[in-house]
Amino acid sequence: MKWEDNVRKVVPYVAGEQPQKKGIIKLNTNECPYPPSPKVEGRMKQMDYQDLRLYPEFSEKTMLSDMLVSYHGIGKEQIFIGVGSDDVLSMAFLTFFNSDKPVFFPDITYSFYDVWAEVYGIPYEVKPLDDDFCIRREDYLKENGGIVFPNPNAPTGVFMDVSEIEEIIAANRDVVVIVDEAYIDFGGTSALPLINKYDNLLIVRTFSKSRAMAGARIGYAMGNERLIRYLNDVKYSVNSYTMNRMALELGAACMEDDAYFKEICSKIIATRERTAKELTALGFTFPPSYGNFIFAAHNKVKAQDIFEKLKKHDIYVRYWNKPRIDNYLRITIGTDEQMDALFAALREILA
């Protein structure tokens, strides 16, 4: 059909499976195994459905925005809120990577980066991680149109020290550097304090992992006021109201409960360390993880085989049939009980 000539043709990102089957152990999309804070439940019961007839408030003028500002000790003009960190990152790509020079990101990383580059027509170059899955700083010191990487990296879990990140930012003052901190709450140290030193740094966060609210779709970014203003200009050129009233309210309720947040992060970290020991005993190797997942290869059995066999045990983990990582499984850290079920299944599969 002739109209198809004008269509933007893209190969979309493929998210992890969302099986609807009951009783499965879902360790494939890095969701939190614990429910959100009970404060979220309380707020849900208090919401007035009649308010839904009215448009929401502008995201940056909400209670949620105020709470994030105060929690992180940043300025009111230093925050941007979006529909999960995917929305925030997508907007940031569209806003800041508007150059003829290639954007740089690692070869093994969040697999949405090249998809965003393709959909917005942004040139890019991937920079191979070293054999330990570490970012090679020297790769990021060449002329480029912008830089983006997660820290800790996904799906590897590898954490880069903030001093190394600072070197990259300092060497690239003429472009925007995005540090995607989706997994920062599981033991890493944030680069956030650098936003007041470097006006070209954008830090991105999500409620989907450590805050147990993947279903509410909340993400945010922090940076220099001017950076945030540009981001908002593009956002308000796409959709005035991206955050619905329910997400704004429940997100604010979540932020009220720091004790619960700290508790679930600690539990996940403890389970991760226990899982690391068990996986080692089972013959897996993996880089030390700072995320709520472990990226592991077995010394004898192929990842794809294990992946398929775990499914038959109703245990879903993540597998990518891609160069360099096609012998690895990304295993989300669940509850201790879920991990025990995983170890039992693995013992059976590997026997």
Add this chain to the structure above:
Amino acid sequence: MKWEDNVRKVVPYVAGEQPQKKGIIKLNTNECPYPPSPKVEGRMKQMDYQDLRLYPEFSEKTMLSDMLVSYHGIGKEQIFIGVGSDDVLSMAFLTFFNSDKPVFFPDITYSFYDVWAEVYGIPYEVKPLDDDFCIRREDYLKENGGIVFPNPNAPTGVFMDVSEIEEIIAANRDVVVIVDEAYIDFGGTSALPLINKYDNLLIVRTFSKSRAMAGARIGYAMGNERLIRYLNDVKYSVNSYTMNRMALELGAACMEDDAYFKEICSKIIATRERTAKELTALGFTFPPSYGNFIFAAHNKVKAQDIFEKLKKHDIYVRYWNKPRIDNYLRITIGTDEQMDALFAALREILA
């Protein structure tokens, strides 16, 4: 700062004011004056906050999607769901208007169209409405990169007959024609049946007006399966999960209550007709409206004066200081009581 060279610089859309003051009469953003269906309240109380830890289902595989498909009697592959019709339209611009030829839309129309064209770098030409604010079909018969217009048009309220729309679609089989039916439920006839005849037609709807759920951010599009597939490819290249769990659930609950939906639409239409009589008596002229608003000019007093004075009465209507429409007010149809307050204020202002 050097990084600013790479920034996409745009002039964002400016939505109507969202004053937080209590007790104001808000007739400025075409919200519904009635609350959503009580079924929405019921569903809100049943929602399990624990589910929020999990990502939502993919929008086109939800109960909401099923209900829209069955309500409109279309195929399962003919629906696309987004974060309000703004998200749907924005995605459609990005997906379908990917040509060097200009996209056509009216000069007086939804003022987001040129903003989307600018942010995505889409060439466009505006086509002046005639003196009665009607679309001149002949303007849309020249070579173009796509066509978009609302029916009924906003902010004029003017409705174009489906047979005339069909002429435009039939004459433009080589591009996509988007008919934005945000206001179709207030008396107009939908072009929806044409989607099975013309594979280049996309119909866009919203829950923000007739379904009283502006705060939930739900919109959708219907069209040929192939059109919808392209749209989903772009959407899944931007954000896998745009609809949060709450919106998906509450949207489905809303669709369960067709009697309530019909009742509030009838009430708004009745109040609109009463408002039309009163405004005429007060010296206003306006095209016949098929929306939940009236676009009116006064025969003596300037629109901007009335706009400012109404604000002092705590009544907000919409005013644009733009060529051709700078003597018009767009007045949302509220409840009968709200309109009585408006008439009283107008009588005082115009006296």
